[in-house]
Amino acid sequence: xxxxxxxxxxxxxxxxxxxxxxxxxxxxxxxxxxxxxxxxxxxxxxxxxxxxxxxxxxxxxxxxxxxxxxxxxxxxxxxxxxxxxxxxxxxxxxxxxxxxxxxxxxxxxxxxxxxxxxxxxxxxxxxxxxxxxxxxxxxxxxxxxxxxxxxxxxxxxxxxxxxxxxxxxxxxxxxxxxxxxxxxxxxxxxxxxxxxxxxxxxxxxxxxxxxxxxxxxxxxxxxxxxxxxxxxxxxxxxxxxxxxxxxxxxxxxxxxxxxxxxxxxxxxxxxxxxxxxxxxxxxxxxxxxxxxxxxxxxxxxxxxxxxxxxxxxxxxxxxxxxxxxxxxxxxxx
Numbered sequence: 001x002x003x004x005x006x007x008x009x010x011x012x013x014x015x016x017x018x019x020x021x022x023x024x025x026x027x028x029x030x031x032x033x034x035x036x037x038x039x040x041x042x043x044x045x046x047x048x049x050x051x052x053x054x055x056x057x058x059x060x061x062x063x064x065x066x067x068x069x070x071x072x073x074x075x076x077x078x079x080x081x082x083x084x085x086x087x088x089x090x091x092x093x094x095x096x097x098x099x100x101x102x103x104x105x106x107x108x109x110x111x112x113x114x115x116x117x118x119x120x121x122x123x124x125x126x127x128x129x130x131x132x133x134x135x136x137x138x139x140x141x142x143x144x145x146x147x148x149x150x151x152x153x154x155x156x157x158x159x160x161x162x163x164x165x166x167x168x169x170x171x172x173x174x175x176x177x178x179x180x181x182x183x184x185x186x187x188x189x190x191x192x193x194x195x196x197x198x199x200x201x202x203x204x205x206x207x208x209x210x211x212x213x214x215x216x217x218x219x220x221x222x223x224x225x226x227x228x229x230x231x232x233x234x235x236x237x238x239x240x241x242x243x244x245x246x247x248x249x250x251x252x253x254x255x256x257x258x259x260x261x262x263x264x265x266x267x268x269x270x271x272x273x274x275x276x277x278x279x280x281x282x283x284x285x286x287x288x289x290x291x292x293x294x295x296x297x298x299x300x301x302x303x304x305x306x307x308x309x310x311x312x313x314x315x316x317x318x319x320x321x322x323x324x325x326x327x328x329x330x331x332x333x
Contacts (some may be wrong), residue, residue, distance in 0.1 A: 001025050001295065004056040007068030008032035008041050009093050011118070015066055018287045020045055024192060025295070031056045048130045052175045057081040064298075067091060070307060072167045075100035079107045083117065089294050091118040092190075094311030096169040096317060097275045108308050116294050116304045117311025121179040122186065123279040124287035126262045128252040130241060133248055133264060134187060137285050140245030140267075142188060145224040147180040147239045150232025153203060153210075159228075163205040171200070171208030174318050177228025180239070182306070184224035187241055191216040191224070194331045196321035214321045254284045 003019055005012055008030060015318050016279055019027040029048040032038035042049035050056060051150060053073065057080040066089040067077050074095045078088045089107070094117045095101040108115035121127060128275045134142060162175055173181075185191060197207035210230035235257045239250045245265040252258040260280040263272065290306070297304035320331040 001298070004028060004059065004062045004065045005030045005068065006053045006056055006065055006109075007091075008037040009068065009265060011068040012041065014287055015057040015068060015291075016041065016045070016253075018291045019066070022288070022291055022295070025291070028062060029056055029059070039298045040225050045090070049192045050054070052075045054080070057086065059083055060084075062086055063189065064088065064294075065240045070161045070167045071096040071169055075104055078104050078115065082107045082113050083112045085111060085113065087114040087294075087298055088310070089116045089118060089291075090184070090308075091115075092182075092311060093169060093174050093315055093318070094308060095315070096167070098312070098315055101308075101315050102178060105312050114294070114298050115308030116290075116297070117306055117308055117314075118290070119179065119182050119310065119314075120286040120290045121304035122306050123252075123286040123293070124250075124253060124260060124283065126252075126260045126278075127183065127239070128247045128289075129262050129278065130250050131187065131239075134243075138242030138246060138264065139241065139248055142241055142243045143224060143273040144222060145184050145188060145239070145241050146230075147184065147224065147226045148236055149177060149238075150229030150236045151176065151225070152233040152235070157194075158203055158205055163203070165208055168208070169315070171198070171205060171212070171320060172210055172319055173212035173214070173228045173321060174315075176230075176320055177212055177214075177226060179315050180226045180228060181214075182315050183239060183312060184226065184304055185313065186311075187316070188216075188222045188224055189218050192219045192315060192333055193217040194317060194324050195329075196324040198322065198325040209325075211319060212325070215322075216317060237325060254280070254282075284309050 029044045029051045035051040065081045067090040091206040196214035199211045203210040211230045237253045241248045252260045257270040262278045265275040324331045
C-alpha cells in the first residue's frame with residue numbers, strides 16, 4: 001500500500017516509524033504547511049516532500065493518506081482524499097465540528113473507501129486484554145466504568161494551536177478525554193444521557209476547558225464516569241471496569257504514564273481477595289497495532305474498529321457534555 005503522510009509535527013512523528021517498518025506499506029510522500037518541516041522528516045527516510053495537503057490528495061499513485069494536521073483541516077483534507085478514491089486514517093478528534101465529521105463519514109460511504117479515526121488507545125495491550133476478559137464473561141455483566149485521564153500541559157501551552165478555538169472543537173475533553181469517551185462506549189455500548197461540568201482551573205484558554213467531569217448513561221442504566229484534566233501535573237491514565245462478578249483495571253500507558261498494567265479480580269464474599277496482575281513492558285505498540293487494523297479492514301473490506309462513525313459518535317458525546325455544562329442540565333441523545 002502506497003501512503004502519503006499529511007502533517008509533520010508530533011503525531012506524524014509517532015506514525016512515521018510504523019509506516020516505515022510495516023510490511024507492504026510504502027511511505028511515498030510527506031507534506032506539511034511549510035516545506036522545510038516536510039523536508040526535515042522526508043530526508044531522514046528518503047521519501048518525497050511537498051508543501052500543503054492539496055497536491056497529496058490529488059495524486060493518483062497513492063492508496064491511502066494519514067492525516068495528522070490540526071482538526072480545522074481534517075474535513076477538507078479527508079473528504080478530498082476520499083473523493084479521489086483514497087482510504088484515510090485521520091487523527092482524533094475526527095473534525096472540528098459535528099457537521100464536518102458527518103460530511104466525512106458520508107464521503108467515505110459514497111466513495112466506498114475506509115475512514116478510520118485515530119483511536120490508538122483501543123490497541124494498547126492492557127485495553128485489548130481488558131476487552132478480551134470482558135468478552136469472556138470474566139467479570140459478568142458490566143455495570144459501570146470509572147476513568148481518570150490527565151496531563152499537566154507545558155510551558156507556552158496557551159499559545160499552541162490546541163488552545164485556539166478557531167482551530168479546534170473543544171478543550172481537554174475533546175483533545176485527550178475523547179479517548180476515554182470512545183473506550184467507555186466500546187466497553188459499555190451506546191450512551192443515551194450525558195451530564196457534565198467543565199472548568200478552567202489554571203490554563204487561561206476560555207472558552208476551551210482545562211478540566212471536564214462527565215457522566216454517560218446507557219439506556220439500561222450502565223454509567224461511565226470520566227475526569228479529563230490538563231491540571232493533573234503528573235501524567236495519569238486509569239480505566240476501571242466493574243461488573244456483577246468482578247473488576248478489571250488498566251493503569252498506565254507506558255512512558256511518562258508509567259508501566260502499563262492490568263489488574264483483575266473476582267467478587268468473593270468469603271475468600272481472601274486475590275488479584276491477577278499483568279505488566280506490559282517495552283515500547284508502545286498501539287500505533288503499530290492500529291495500522292495493522294487499518295490495513296486489515298481494507299484487505300477484508302469491512303469497517304475498522306475505531307471507524308469514522310466511532311469518531312463521529314465520540315464527538316457527539318463530547319458536544320453533548322459541553323451542552324450539559326453550559327445549560328446545567330442532562331442532555332439526551
